[in-house]
Amino acid sequence: MSAPSDVKPHLTREHSLNLLREMLRIRRFEEKCAELYTQEKIRGFLHLYIGEEAIATGLMPALSAEDAIVATYREHGHALARGVSMNAVMAEMYGKQEGSSRGRGGSMHIFDAPTRFYGGNAIVGGGLPVAAGLALAFKMQKLPHVAVCFFGEGAAAEGEFHESLNLAALWRLPVVFVCENNLYAMGTALQISESETDIHLKAKSYRMESESVDGMDVVAVEAAARRAVDFVRNGKGPYFLECRTYRFRAHSMFDAQLYRSKDEVETWKQRDPIKRFGDWLRTSGIAHEVDFETLEREVTAEVARSVAFAEAGTWEPIADLARDVYTPRAAS
Amino acid sequence: MSAPSDVKPHLTREHSLNLLREMLRIRRFEEKCAELYTQEKIRGFLHLYIGEEAIATGLMPALSAEDAIVATYREHGHALARGVSMNAVMAEMYGKQEGSSRGRGGSMHIFDAPTRFYGGNAIVGGGLPVAAGLALAFKMQKLPHVAVCFFGEGAAAEGEFHESLNLAALWRLPVVFVCENNLYAMGTALQISESETDIHLKAKSYRMESESVDGMDVVAVEAAARRAVDFVRNGKGPYFLECRTYRFRAHSMFDAQLYRSKDEVETWKQRDPIKRFGDWLRTSGIAHEVDFETLEREVTAEVARSVAFAEAGTWEPIADLARDVYTPRAAS
Amino acid sequence: MNERATSQGTLTYREAVRAAIREALQRDPHTFLMGEDVGRYGGCYAVSKGLLDEFGPERIRDTPLSESGFVGAGIGAAMGGMRPIVEVMTCNFSLLCLDQIMNNAATIRHMSGGQFSVPLVIRMATGAGRQLAAQHSHSLEGWYAHIPGIRIVAPATLEDARGMLSTALEDPDPVLIFENVMLYNMSGSMDATAGAVDIDRAAVRRSGRDVSVITYGGSLWKSLEAAAALAKSGIDVEVIDLRTLRPLDDATIMQSVRKTKRAVIVDEGWRSGSISAEITTRIVEQAFWSLDAPIARVCTEEVPIPYPKHLEDAALPSPQKIEAAVHQVLGR
Amino acid sequence: MNERATSQGTLTYREAVRAAIREALQRDPHTFLMGEDVGRYGGCYAVSKGLLDEFGPERIRDTPLSESGFVGAGIGAAMGGMRPIVEVMTCNFSLLCLDQIMNNAATIRHMSGGQFSVPLVIRMATGAGRQLAAQHSHSLEGWYAHIPGIRIVAPATLEDARGMLSTALEDPDPVLIFENVMLYNMSGSMDATAGAVDIDRAAVRRSGRDVSVITYGGSLWKSLEAAAALAKSGIDVEVIDLRTLRPLDDATIMQSVRKTKRAVIVDEGWRSGSISAEITTRIVEQAFWSLDAPIARVCTEEVPIPYPKHLEDAALPSPQKIEAAVHQVLGR
Ligand SMILES: Cc1ncc(C[n+]2csc(CCOP(=O)(O)OP(=O)(O)O)c2C)c(N)n1
Numbered sequence A, B: 001m002s003a004p005s006d007v008k009p010h011l012t013r014e015h016s017l018n019l020l021r022e023m024l025r026i027r028r029f030e031e032k033c034a035e036l037y038t039q040e041k042i043r044g045f046l047h048l049y050i051g052e053e054a055i056a057t058g059l060m061p062a063l064s065a066e067d068a069i070v071a072t073y074r075e076h077g078h079a080l081a082r083g084v085s086m087n088a089v090m091a092e093m094y095g096k097q098e099g100s101s102r103g104r105g106g107s108m109h110i111f112d113a114p115t116r117f118y119g120g121n122a123i124v125g126g127g128l129p130v131a132a133g134l135a136l137a138f139k140m141q142k143l144p145h146v147a148v149c150f151f152g153e154g155a156a157a158e159g160e161f162h163e164s165l166n167l168a169a170l171w172r173l174p175v176v177f178v179c180e181n182n183l184y185a186m187g188t189a190l191q192i193s194e195s196e197t198d199i200h201l202k203a204k205s206y207r208m209e210s211e212s213v214d215g216m217d218v219v220a221v222e223a224a225a226r227r228a229v230d231f232v233r234n235g236k237g238p239y240f241l242e243c244r245t246y247r248f249r250a251h252s253m254f255d256a257q258l259y260r261s262k263d264e265v266e267t268w269k270q271r272d273p274i275k276r277f278g279d280w281l282r283t284s285g286i287a288h289e290v291d292f293e294t295l296e297r298e299v300t301a302e303v304a305r306s307v308a309f310a311e312a313g314t315w316e317p318i319a320d321l322a323r324d325v326y327t328p329r330a331a332s
Numbered sequence C, D: 001m002n003e004r005a006t007s008q009g010t011l012t013y014r015e016a017v018r019a020a021i022r023e024a025l026q027r028d029p030h031t032f033l034m035g036e037d038v039g040r041y042g043g044c045y046a047v048s049k050g051l052l053d054e055f056g057p058e059r060i061r062d063t064p065l066s067e068s069g070f071v072g073a074g075i076g077a078a079m080g081g082m083r084p085i086v087e088v089m090t091c092n093f094s095l096l097c098l099d100q101i102m103n104n105a106a107t108i109r110h111m112s113g114g115q116f117s118v119p120l121v122i123r124m125a126t127g128a129g130r131q132l133a134a135q136h137s138h139s140l141e142g143w144y145a146h147i148p149g150i151r152i153v154a155p156a157t158l159e160d161a162r163g164m165l166s167t168a169l170e171d172p173d174p175v176l177i178f179e180n181v182m183l184y185n186m187s188g189s190m191d192a193t194a195g196a197v198d199i200d201r202a203a204v205r206r207s208g209r210d211v212s213v214i215t216y217g218g219s220l221w222k223s224l225e226a227a228a229a230l231a232k233s234g235i236d237v238e239v240i241d242l243r244t245l246r247p248l249d250d251a252t253i254m255q256s257v258r259k260t261k262r263a264v265i266v267d268e269g270w271r272s273g274s275i276s277a278e279i280t281t282r283i284v285e286q287a288f289w290s291l292d293a294p295i296a297r298v299c300t301e302e303v304p305i306p307y308p309k310h311l312e313d314a315a316l317p318s319p320q321k322i323e324a325a326v327h328q329v330l331g332r
């Protein structure tokens, strides 16, 4: 089984630079998306992950290739960190048929079979039962795989959160619930939506193993992720990981952010996961200025290539409109 | 405000005999209903409360006339204990227009405006949000009323349980959630449906006041009910009361009870709330044989009268079929 | 549920469904049945009685009362390599999982650009007639037929009760099977070797020249009864069993209407927006010029189903109402 | 959402709805607005922007992500003496509260034999056209119109956006208001004194002799555009705005069809089972002999809405498709 046997992240220079690269890829990719949105190259809803990159980045190294992932409409970072090609993601943002979902889904519905990326679910809470089901399938087939479900703290108020956590704990399903607690559900602050604001305690009420971790610290997230995945893969039941984080940008492109102060945003930006990890690598001498420059150069180039790829992409013919509503039947 | 100032039940002879009478009224009424069901006088689903009488009986004395009640399809006992006339309830079981819901609802949908009895909800968990809403209305209108919601432990797995408890705790609504934990949801035992089988702990995870009480002991239930209602009426927020009980009869009339042993049922019958309280009244000298005989005689007569009333009841004309789908508009 | 005594070679609709489930579980180790009370209780309509002993609790999986949770889990399990049969006791409770059905099961293949299909079978009981009142008497199959991405079937005969499940399990996409509660006790003899049936075509259950009565499920038998009565007065009725409500078999419908030039559509949904409207409209679109008279429909009155027998009967389609409609379109 | 600059005297559809809410809250202290992000965020479509400051958090009540919970709470609050306006952000999420709508809001009056009405107004956004893809582009108003016990309205004009809410708040039963997302930015001038409007009758928005185009909501404007274009080629189209989808105003529809003898029905629901089928069927039932040609309908293609603009446009009704349908029924 391809699962990492050791649950501690090895902060080799190589691994460290990879973590930094992943976070930077997400950041630069999304900064470009915001730009493209104003140019109307990308339409619909666009939810940026900027500020939260450490979570998807720290989580993915703990997974094996066969593990399944279910994410939300704020999933570009997860798709990139999981290994969906940036070209395919950018083309999907454009709605081109070279996109990961052949353009049908757009920003909120990135799906990718090769990396077991099950979307891209835009109904808050809607992904949790599905993730539990994937885990059920793995367990019933005696497969060593794990299902990982990402969702925001706002989803914790939904009935499906309750039903899914109970099912997972009751049936000891191999699923890791990763709650990205960025303190707001659109404009609704945590304390306005939850009587119990300590999210990871909720999991305990289902007798589920849980912990809370600093979601702005990629190393802490990776360590926690390895603990969680290791626990789950060893058949000990589900695991709930709350990652405390913050959304630096608006909820979507239509958000005046009347609900929070500039100060609050600025304070959190001091904890920017990329800057923070970068500084640490610098001071600890693991990485040097030249490394950062190379990284920036490479990532900027990759983003540029993805834009070129998407621009060069093609529109699916209108004649194919009804495609993929049903699976073509094998001619019998 | 008509709320009881003292939260301790006074076990005067009168009150004690009233408690016993209420439990006996429910018991004899439902025994008759079972009989009438085999005679096909009562049709559809029939869910008996036999064995659980101490809960509704102990709860109601803690309420004032303006308090609102929401119950389930197993609600005959609650309706009777609340003061809905036995005639109206029996006529409803028959489907006669003299019934509490004019016969439209039947066994599962007893409604009664004068006693603020909001049904009779047959969708498991469906009553919880409604009860929270009634409490919200009371709070917003600064009324001293309390909403009480009865439901079974099976409802605790539903998403609406989660959403309602959070709303009630978050908004500090004057609602008492009474979970009648009879250990089974149809044929599904508690441990097969809940990862956390200690139901009242669930409430704590919403930071809601909660306790668990012996639901086979009418005095214990009344004491707990008074604590709960007093707490809620004093604006301290919602209260969750788990009553541990047992259903002596089948879930409904279509239940072969393959899921539990006769022994288990017999053991629980040893704790019959009526026998238990009666014995205590006898030994403690509060009530004497003659009291029991009178009670039996009076209750049997009342049940007989209700059957006669229902039999004499009339069928709503078919011409009125479409009635009460919409509220008649004031002729304008 | 009392089983009608079934002599050698004969069986009930309930037993036919059970046989199909048993065969499926024997045939494919990836198939399992999941739902409320399917195991220890034996199924709310006793369909799965005995299967727990044969296949064990993993494959005859009792779930908590969490419709959205376990239907969503069925979707995930299907994508994860299993072949789930999810039983939602009755369509009355399916509203709680409609988000999972419409926003996930029906859309994932499309949203993912064809990468992920959802081979899920959902069974539910439907229909009124048992005096279960307003919350337990819905007929929603025609309403569900509005949703692209799923297939809707409604077996009316023993062969279809058994065969449609097998066929549904070969379908790569979600199939919803609606079993009418009034048919479970219907018994008859059936070829023991009966298996999968074609579900793409409607069936002419009785051929006639004068008028086409188009129906399905529980209403098929009412229609055949009406046809028999009408035959006595020399009216030759053709009765079509739609069998599959989505997609509709236009060819068979039009062929019949072009022959008879008159149509009556019978279904148990509430009149406005029932599937009879869609069928009427397709006839108007495709066979308008062959019509010799307006199309008539016999549906359920627009009222939540009342409890009393006489009112429930008055609300539902009946052979008498069908006869009247036939006379109306024939003008005699 | 960028507000179009609105000069003196003119306002947007969004502002019209806001004005109606403000008036209602000023008029009746029992009225309050509750929903996700209606307060601090200002409403997902900025409808309630500014109202929190004016009325405070009790009456402009942000809710957790708990659709079933707060809609059910709205039902309870309505029965408890309040006059709630519940905003379900969009009909895409309303599937999560459909049980509360169908099994409680729509049935309680009937189940209770007329004792309890549910004076609840639910507002939701509906419709596609913003490239929000498969889970965020539903048009479910016509589908909801199947449910007895509720009223469905779909304001298409500024006057109706403002007036229908006032009228709905005078209705003793549940009213669902569907606001098309493409209309929020529509601006125009409106009589400042405009208030409640009659919602029992459809409106002839353009009178014509040759064909009746029957529609509502967002499709009204597409239909009027088509009518204008057709006028150039000498085709005189009558355009009817249904306004209320349940109950339908048959009289106005039949009056128009009897005059023009031809009808095209336009709605944004998926074709099969869309409300156009119900309207077609009523015309067949009530005006068959006045028809000179088959009725045509222009609906949304049977596909979950794809993200790319060209595919989304191809899936939806358009003026061009409406023109084509008119030519078809006219045979020229
Ligand atoms: C069931 C449902 N209700 C409402 C919405 C609208 N909506 C989209 S995102 C969102 C906030 C979710 O917040 P959270 O779960 O914390 O995730 P975040 O956006 O903060 O990452 C809301 C209300 C939705 N998509 N689904």
Ligand SMILES: Cc1ncc(C[n+]2csc(CCOP(=O)(O)OP(=O)(O)O)c2C)c(N)n1
Pocket: B074, B122, B123, B124, B125, B151, B152, B153, B154, B155, B156, B180, B182, B184, B185, B186, B251, C036, C065, C089, C093, C096
């Ligand atoms: C949402 C929903 N799912 C399923 C059912 C069918 N059903 C009726 S009662 C019941 C068991 C409920 O058990 P519990 O909540 O413990 O109450 P009890 O019957 O034990 O009093 C079930 C599954 C229902 N009525 N509603």
Ligand SMILES: [Mg+2]
Pocket: A152, A153, A154, A180, A181, A182, A183, A184, A185, A186
């Ligand atoms: Mg959040």
Ligand SMILES: [Mg+2]
Pocket: B152, B153, B154, B180, B181, B182, B183, B184, B185, B186
């Ligand atoms: Mg129980």
